[in-house]
Amino acid sequence: MGLIGLVRRFADLKGDERGYYLRRFVDLQLHARPGFSQFGEDASVAAFLRNVGRACHFYLDIGANHPVRHSNTWLFYRDGASGLVVEANPMLARRLRRRRPRDTVVNVGVLPEGSGTMELQIMDFDGLSTMSPEWGERVASTGMARAQRRVTVPVIGINDLLRQHVSSKPVDFASIDIEGLDFDVLSAWDFDAFRPFLLCAETTEANAAEYRREERVYGLMKSRGYEPLFETFANTIFIDRR
Secondary structure (H helix, E strand, O other), X not given: OOXXXXXXXXXXXXXXXXXXXHXXXXXXXXXXXXOOEOOOHHHHHHHHHHHOOOOOOEEEEEOOOOOOOEOOOHHHHHOOOEEEEEOOOHHHHHHHHHHOOOOEEEOOEEEOOOEEEEEEEEEOOHHHOXXXXXXXXXXXXXXXXXXXXXXXXXXXXXXXXXXXXXXXOOOOEEEEOOOOXXXXXXXXXXXXXXOOOEEEEEOEEEOOOOEEEOHHHHHHHHHOOEEEEEEOOOEEEEEEOO
Protein backbone atom coordinates (compact mmCIF):
# COMPACT_ATOMS: atom_id res chain seq x y z
CA MET A 1 0.00 0.00 0.00
CA GLY A 2 1.32 3.43 -0.96
CA LEU A 3 1.58 6.55 1.16
CA ILE A 4 -1.69 8.01 -0.14
CA GLY A 5 -3.51 4.79 0.68
CA LEU A 6 -2.10 4.80 4.22
CA VAL A 7 -3.15 8.43 4.72
CA ARG A 8 -6.66 7.63 3.55
CA ARG A 9 -6.93 4.64 5.88
CA PHE A 10 -5.67 6.75 8.77
CA ALA A 11 -8.23 9.48 7.98
CA ASP A 12 -11.04 6.89 8.01
CA LEU A 13 -10.21 5.69 11.54
CA LYS A 14 -12.34 6.67 14.50
CA GLY A 15 -10.86 9.18 16.95
CA ASP A 16 -9.62 6.70 19.57
CA GLU A 17 -8.15 4.38 16.93
CA ARG A 18 -6.46 7.31 15.20
CA GLY A 19 -4.87 8.35 18.50
CA TYR A 20 -3.70 4.79 19.21
CA TYR A 21 -1.90 4.39 15.89
CA LEU A 22 -0.50 7.92 15.99
CA ARG A 23 1.10 7.24 19.39
CA ARG A 24 2.57 3.96 18.13
CA PHE A 25 3.99 5.76 15.09
CA VAL A 26 5.57 8.47 17.26
CA ASP A 27 7.06 5.82 19.58
CA LEU A 28 8.65 4.07 16.63
CA GLN A 29 10.05 7.32 15.23
CA LEU A 30 11.39 8.68 18.53
CA HIS A 31 12.47 5.49 20.29
CA ALA A 32 12.86 3.06 17.37
CA ARG A 33 10.54 0.72 19.26
CA PRO A 34 6.79 0.53 19.89
CA GLY A 35 7.00 0.71 23.69
CA PHE A 36 9.15 1.37 26.73
CA SER A 37 9.66 -2.03 28.40
CA GLN A 38 13.13 -3.53 28.27
CA PHE A 39 12.09 -6.45 26.06
CA GLY A 40 8.83 -5.23 24.50
CA GLU A 41 6.43 -6.54 27.13
CA ASP A 42 4.26 -3.41 27.23
CA ALA A 43 3.72 -3.17 23.47
CA SER A 44 2.84 -6.86 23.26
CA VAL A 45 0.37 -6.57 26.15
CA ALA A 46 -1.19 -3.48 24.57
CA ALA A 47 -1.56 -5.25 21.22
CA PHE A 48 -3.11 -8.31 22.85
CA LEU A 49 -5.60 -6.28 24.87
CA ARG A 50 -6.58 -4.37 21.77
CA ASN A 51 -7.12 -7.59 19.82
CA VAL A 52 -9.43 -9.03 22.49
CA GLY A 53 -11.37 -5.76 22.81
CA ARG A 54 -10.11 -4.86 26.26
CA ALA A 55 -8.29 -1.78 27.54
CA CYS A 56 -5.85 -1.33 30.39
CA HIS A 57 -7.55 0.98 32.88
CA PHE A 58 -5.81 -0.05 36.13
CA TYR A 59 -2.40 -1.67 36.53
CA LEU A 60 -0.21 -2.87 39.36
CA ASP A 61 3.57 -2.37 39.12
CA ILE A 62 5.59 -3.92 41.96
CA GLY A 63 9.26 -3.00 41.70
CA ALA A 64 8.54 -0.19 39.25
CA ASN A 65 12.05 1.35 39.21
CA HIS A 66 12.31 4.28 36.74
CA PRO A 67 9.10 6.13 35.76
CA VAL A 68 9.70 5.68 32.02
CA ARG A 69 12.93 3.86 31.15
CA HIS A 70 12.34 0.09 30.89
CA SER A 71 8.95 0.58 32.53
CA ASN A 72 6.30 -2.07 31.93
CA THR A 73 3.48 0.39 32.74
CA TRP A 74 4.50 3.84 31.43
CA LEU A 75 2.94 3.18 28.01
CA PHE A 76 -0.42 2.56 29.69
CA TYR A 77 -0.05 5.63 31.91
CA ARG A 78 0.84 7.74 28.89
CA ASP A 79 -2.27 6.39 27.13
CA GLY A 80 -4.56 7.40 30.02
CA ALA A 81 -4.49 4.54 32.53
CA SER A 82 -3.35 4.71 36.15
CA GLY A 83 -2.55 2.27 38.90
CA LEU A 84 -0.64 1.27 42.00
CA VAL A 85 3.11 1.68 41.60
CA VAL A 86 5.37 0.22 44.29
CA GLU A 87 9.08 1.05 44.61
CA ALA A 88 11.39 0.46 47.59
CA ASN A 89 14.13 2.89 46.52
CA PRO A 90 13.18 6.31 48.01
CA MET A 91 14.91 8.28 45.24
CA LEU A 92 13.06 6.40 42.50
CA ALA A 93 9.77 6.68 44.38
CA ARG A 94 10.17 10.47 44.39
CA ARG A 95 10.80 10.44 40.64
CA LEU A 96 7.72 8.30 40.10
CA ARG A 97 5.54 10.71 42.08
CA ARG A 98 6.80 13.69 40.08
CA ARG A 99 6.44 12.08 36.66
CA ARG A 100 3.27 10.05 37.27
CA PRO A 101 0.90 12.11 39.46
CA ARG A 102 -2.18 10.03 38.58
CA ASP A 103 -0.59 6.89 40.02
CA THR A 104 -0.67 5.87 43.65
CA VAL A 105 3.04 5.54 44.42
CA VAL A 106 3.93 3.54 47.55
CA ASN A 107 7.53 3.66 48.77
CA VAL A 108 7.87 0.20 50.39
CA GLY A 109 9.57 -3.11 49.88
CA VAL A 110 7.24 -6.07 49.34
CA LEU A 111 7.55 -9.36 51.23
CA PRO A 112 5.47 -12.54 51.32
CA GLU A 113 4.13 -11.36 54.69
CA GLY A 114 4.97 -9.18 57.67
CA SER A 115 5.89 -5.56 58.17
CA GLY A 116 8.63 -3.39 59.67
CA THR A 117 11.85 -2.33 57.98
CA MET A 118 14.63 -4.02 56.01
CA GLU A 119 17.88 -3.09 54.36
CA LEU A 120 17.75 -2.37 50.63
CA GLN A 121 20.98 -2.83 48.68
CA ILE A 122 21.02 -0.15 45.99
CA MET A 123 23.16 -1.48 43.17
CA ASP A 124 25.16 0.52 40.63
CA PHE A 125 22.67 -0.87 38.11
CA ASP A 126 19.56 0.13 40.03
CA GLY A 127 17.32 -2.35 38.23
CA LEU A 128 19.07 -5.07 40.26
CA SER A 129 18.65 -3.44 43.69
CA THR A 130 17.42 -5.98 46.22
CA MET A 131 16.38 -6.72 49.79
CA SER A 132 17.65 -10.29 49.47
CA PRO A 133 21.24 -10.69 50.76
CA GLU A 134 21.57 -13.94 48.80
CA TRP A 135 20.48 -12.25 45.58
CA GLY A 136 22.89 -9.38 46.17
CA GLU A 137 25.79 -11.78 46.64
CA ARG A 138 24.84 -13.73 43.52
CA VAL A 139 24.61 -10.60 41.38
CA ALA A 140 27.96 -9.35 42.69
CA SER A 141 29.64 -12.72 42.14
CA THR A 142 28.64 -12.76 38.47
CA GLY A 143 29.85 -9.19 37.93
CA MET A 144 26.40 -7.95 36.89
CA ALA A 145 26.24 -5.22 39.57
CA ARG A 146 27.55 -4.30 42.99
CA ALA A 147 26.06 -2.50 45.96
CA GLN A 148 26.69 1.25 46.01
CA ARG A 149 24.91 1.93 49.28
CA ARG A 150 22.37 0.50 51.68
CA VAL A 151 19.24 2.17 52.99
CA THR A 152 16.61 1.06 55.48
CA VAL A 153 13.13 0.96 53.95
CA PRO A 154 9.64 0.08 55.22
CA VAL A 155 8.27 -3.29 54.13
CA ILE A 156 4.80 -4.80 53.81
CA GLY A 157 3.33 -8.21 53.01
CA ILE A 158 1.89 -8.61 49.53
CA ASN A 159 -1.70 -9.25 50.60
CA ASP A 160 -1.69 -6.38 53.10
CA LEU A 161 -0.48 -4.13 50.29
CA LEU A 162 -3.23 -5.32 47.95
CA ARG A 163 -5.94 -5.01 50.60
CA GLN A 164 -4.90 -1.45 51.39
CA HIS A 165 -4.42 -0.11 47.88
CA VAL A 166 -6.24 -2.37 45.40
CA SER A 167 -9.21 -3.80 47.31
CA SER A 168 -11.91 -4.75 44.80
CA LYS A 169 -10.52 -2.82 41.80
CA PRO A 170 -10.16 -5.04 38.72
CA VAL A 171 -6.49 -5.21 37.71
CA ASP A 172 -6.02 -5.40 33.95
CA PHE A 173 -2.25 -5.86 34.05
CA ALA A 174 0.23 -6.56 36.85
CA SER A 175 4.02 -6.54 36.72
CA ILE A 176 6.30 -7.84 39.45
CA ASP A 177 10.08 -7.45 39.46
CA ILE A 178 11.59 -7.50 42.97
CA GLU A 179 15.00 -9.05 42.52
CA GLY A 180 15.34 -12.31 44.45
CA LEU A 181 11.90 -12.24 46.11
CA ASP A 182 9.55 -12.67 43.15
CA PHE A 183 8.78 -16.37 43.62
CA ASP A 184 8.22 -16.10 47.36
CA VAL A 185 5.89 -13.12 46.97
CA LEU A 186 3.95 -14.80 44.15
CA SER A 187 3.63 -17.92 46.31
CA ALA A 188 2.05 -15.87 49.11
CA TRP A 189 -0.19 -13.80 46.78
CA ASP A 190 -3.90 -14.47 47.44
CA PHE A 191 -5.03 -14.99 43.85
CA ASP A 192 -8.54 -15.88 45.00
CA ALA A 193 -8.96 -12.29 46.22
CA PHE A 194 -6.71 -10.41 43.77
CA ARG A 195 -6.63 -11.76 40.23
CA PRO A 196 -4.97 -9.64 37.53
CA PHE A 197 -6.17 -10.46 34.03
CA LEU A 198 -2.55 -10.44 32.82
CA LEU A 199 0.57 -10.77 34.98
CA CYS A 200 4.20 -10.24 33.97
CA ALA A 201 6.78 -12.12 36.04
CA GLU A 202 10.50 -12.64 35.61
CA THR A 203 11.07 -16.24 34.53
CA THR A 204 14.70 -16.15 33.44
CA GLU A 205 18.00 -16.30 35.24
CA ALA A 206 20.68 -14.92 32.98
CA ASN A 207 24.32 -14.00 33.51
CA ALA A 208 27.60 -14.35 31.66
CA ALA A 209 27.72 -18.07 32.45
CA GLU A 210 24.16 -19.30 31.84
CA TYR A 211 20.63 -18.61 30.66
CA ARG A 212 17.81 -20.68 32.05
CA ARG A 213 14.08 -20.54 32.68
CA GLU A 214 12.75 -20.50 36.23
CA GLU A 215 10.38 -23.46 35.93
CA ARG A 216 9.02 -23.01 39.47
CA VAL A 217 7.16 -19.88 38.40
CA TYR A 218 5.36 -21.72 35.59
CA GLY A 219 4.22 -24.46 37.95
CA LEU A 220 3.11 -21.96 40.57
CA MET A 221 1.09 -19.86 38.14
CA LYS A 222 -0.51 -22.96 36.63
CA SER A 223 -1.65 -24.01 40.10
CA ARG A 224 -3.26 -20.57 40.50
CA GLY A 225 -5.23 -20.86 37.25
CA TYR A 226 -2.88 -18.95 34.94
CA GLU A 227 -1.12 -20.06 31.79
CA PRO A 228 1.67 -18.51 29.72
CA LEU A 229 0.47 -16.15 27.01
CA PHE A 230 3.87 -15.15 25.60
CA GLU A 231 7.52 -14.96 26.63
CA THR A 232 10.30 -12.43 26.18
CA PHE A 233 14.00 -12.74 26.90
CA ALA A 234 13.49 -12.18 30.64
CA ASN A 235 9.77 -12.38 31.41
CA THR A 236 6.60 -14.32 30.84
CA ILE A 237 3.13 -12.80 30.56
CA PHE A 238 0.54 -15.06 32.19
CA ILE A 239 -3.20 -14.88 31.51
CA ASP A 240 -6.01 -15.73 33.92
CA ARG A 241 -7.83 -18.80 32.59
CA ARG A 242 -10.31 -19.34 35.44
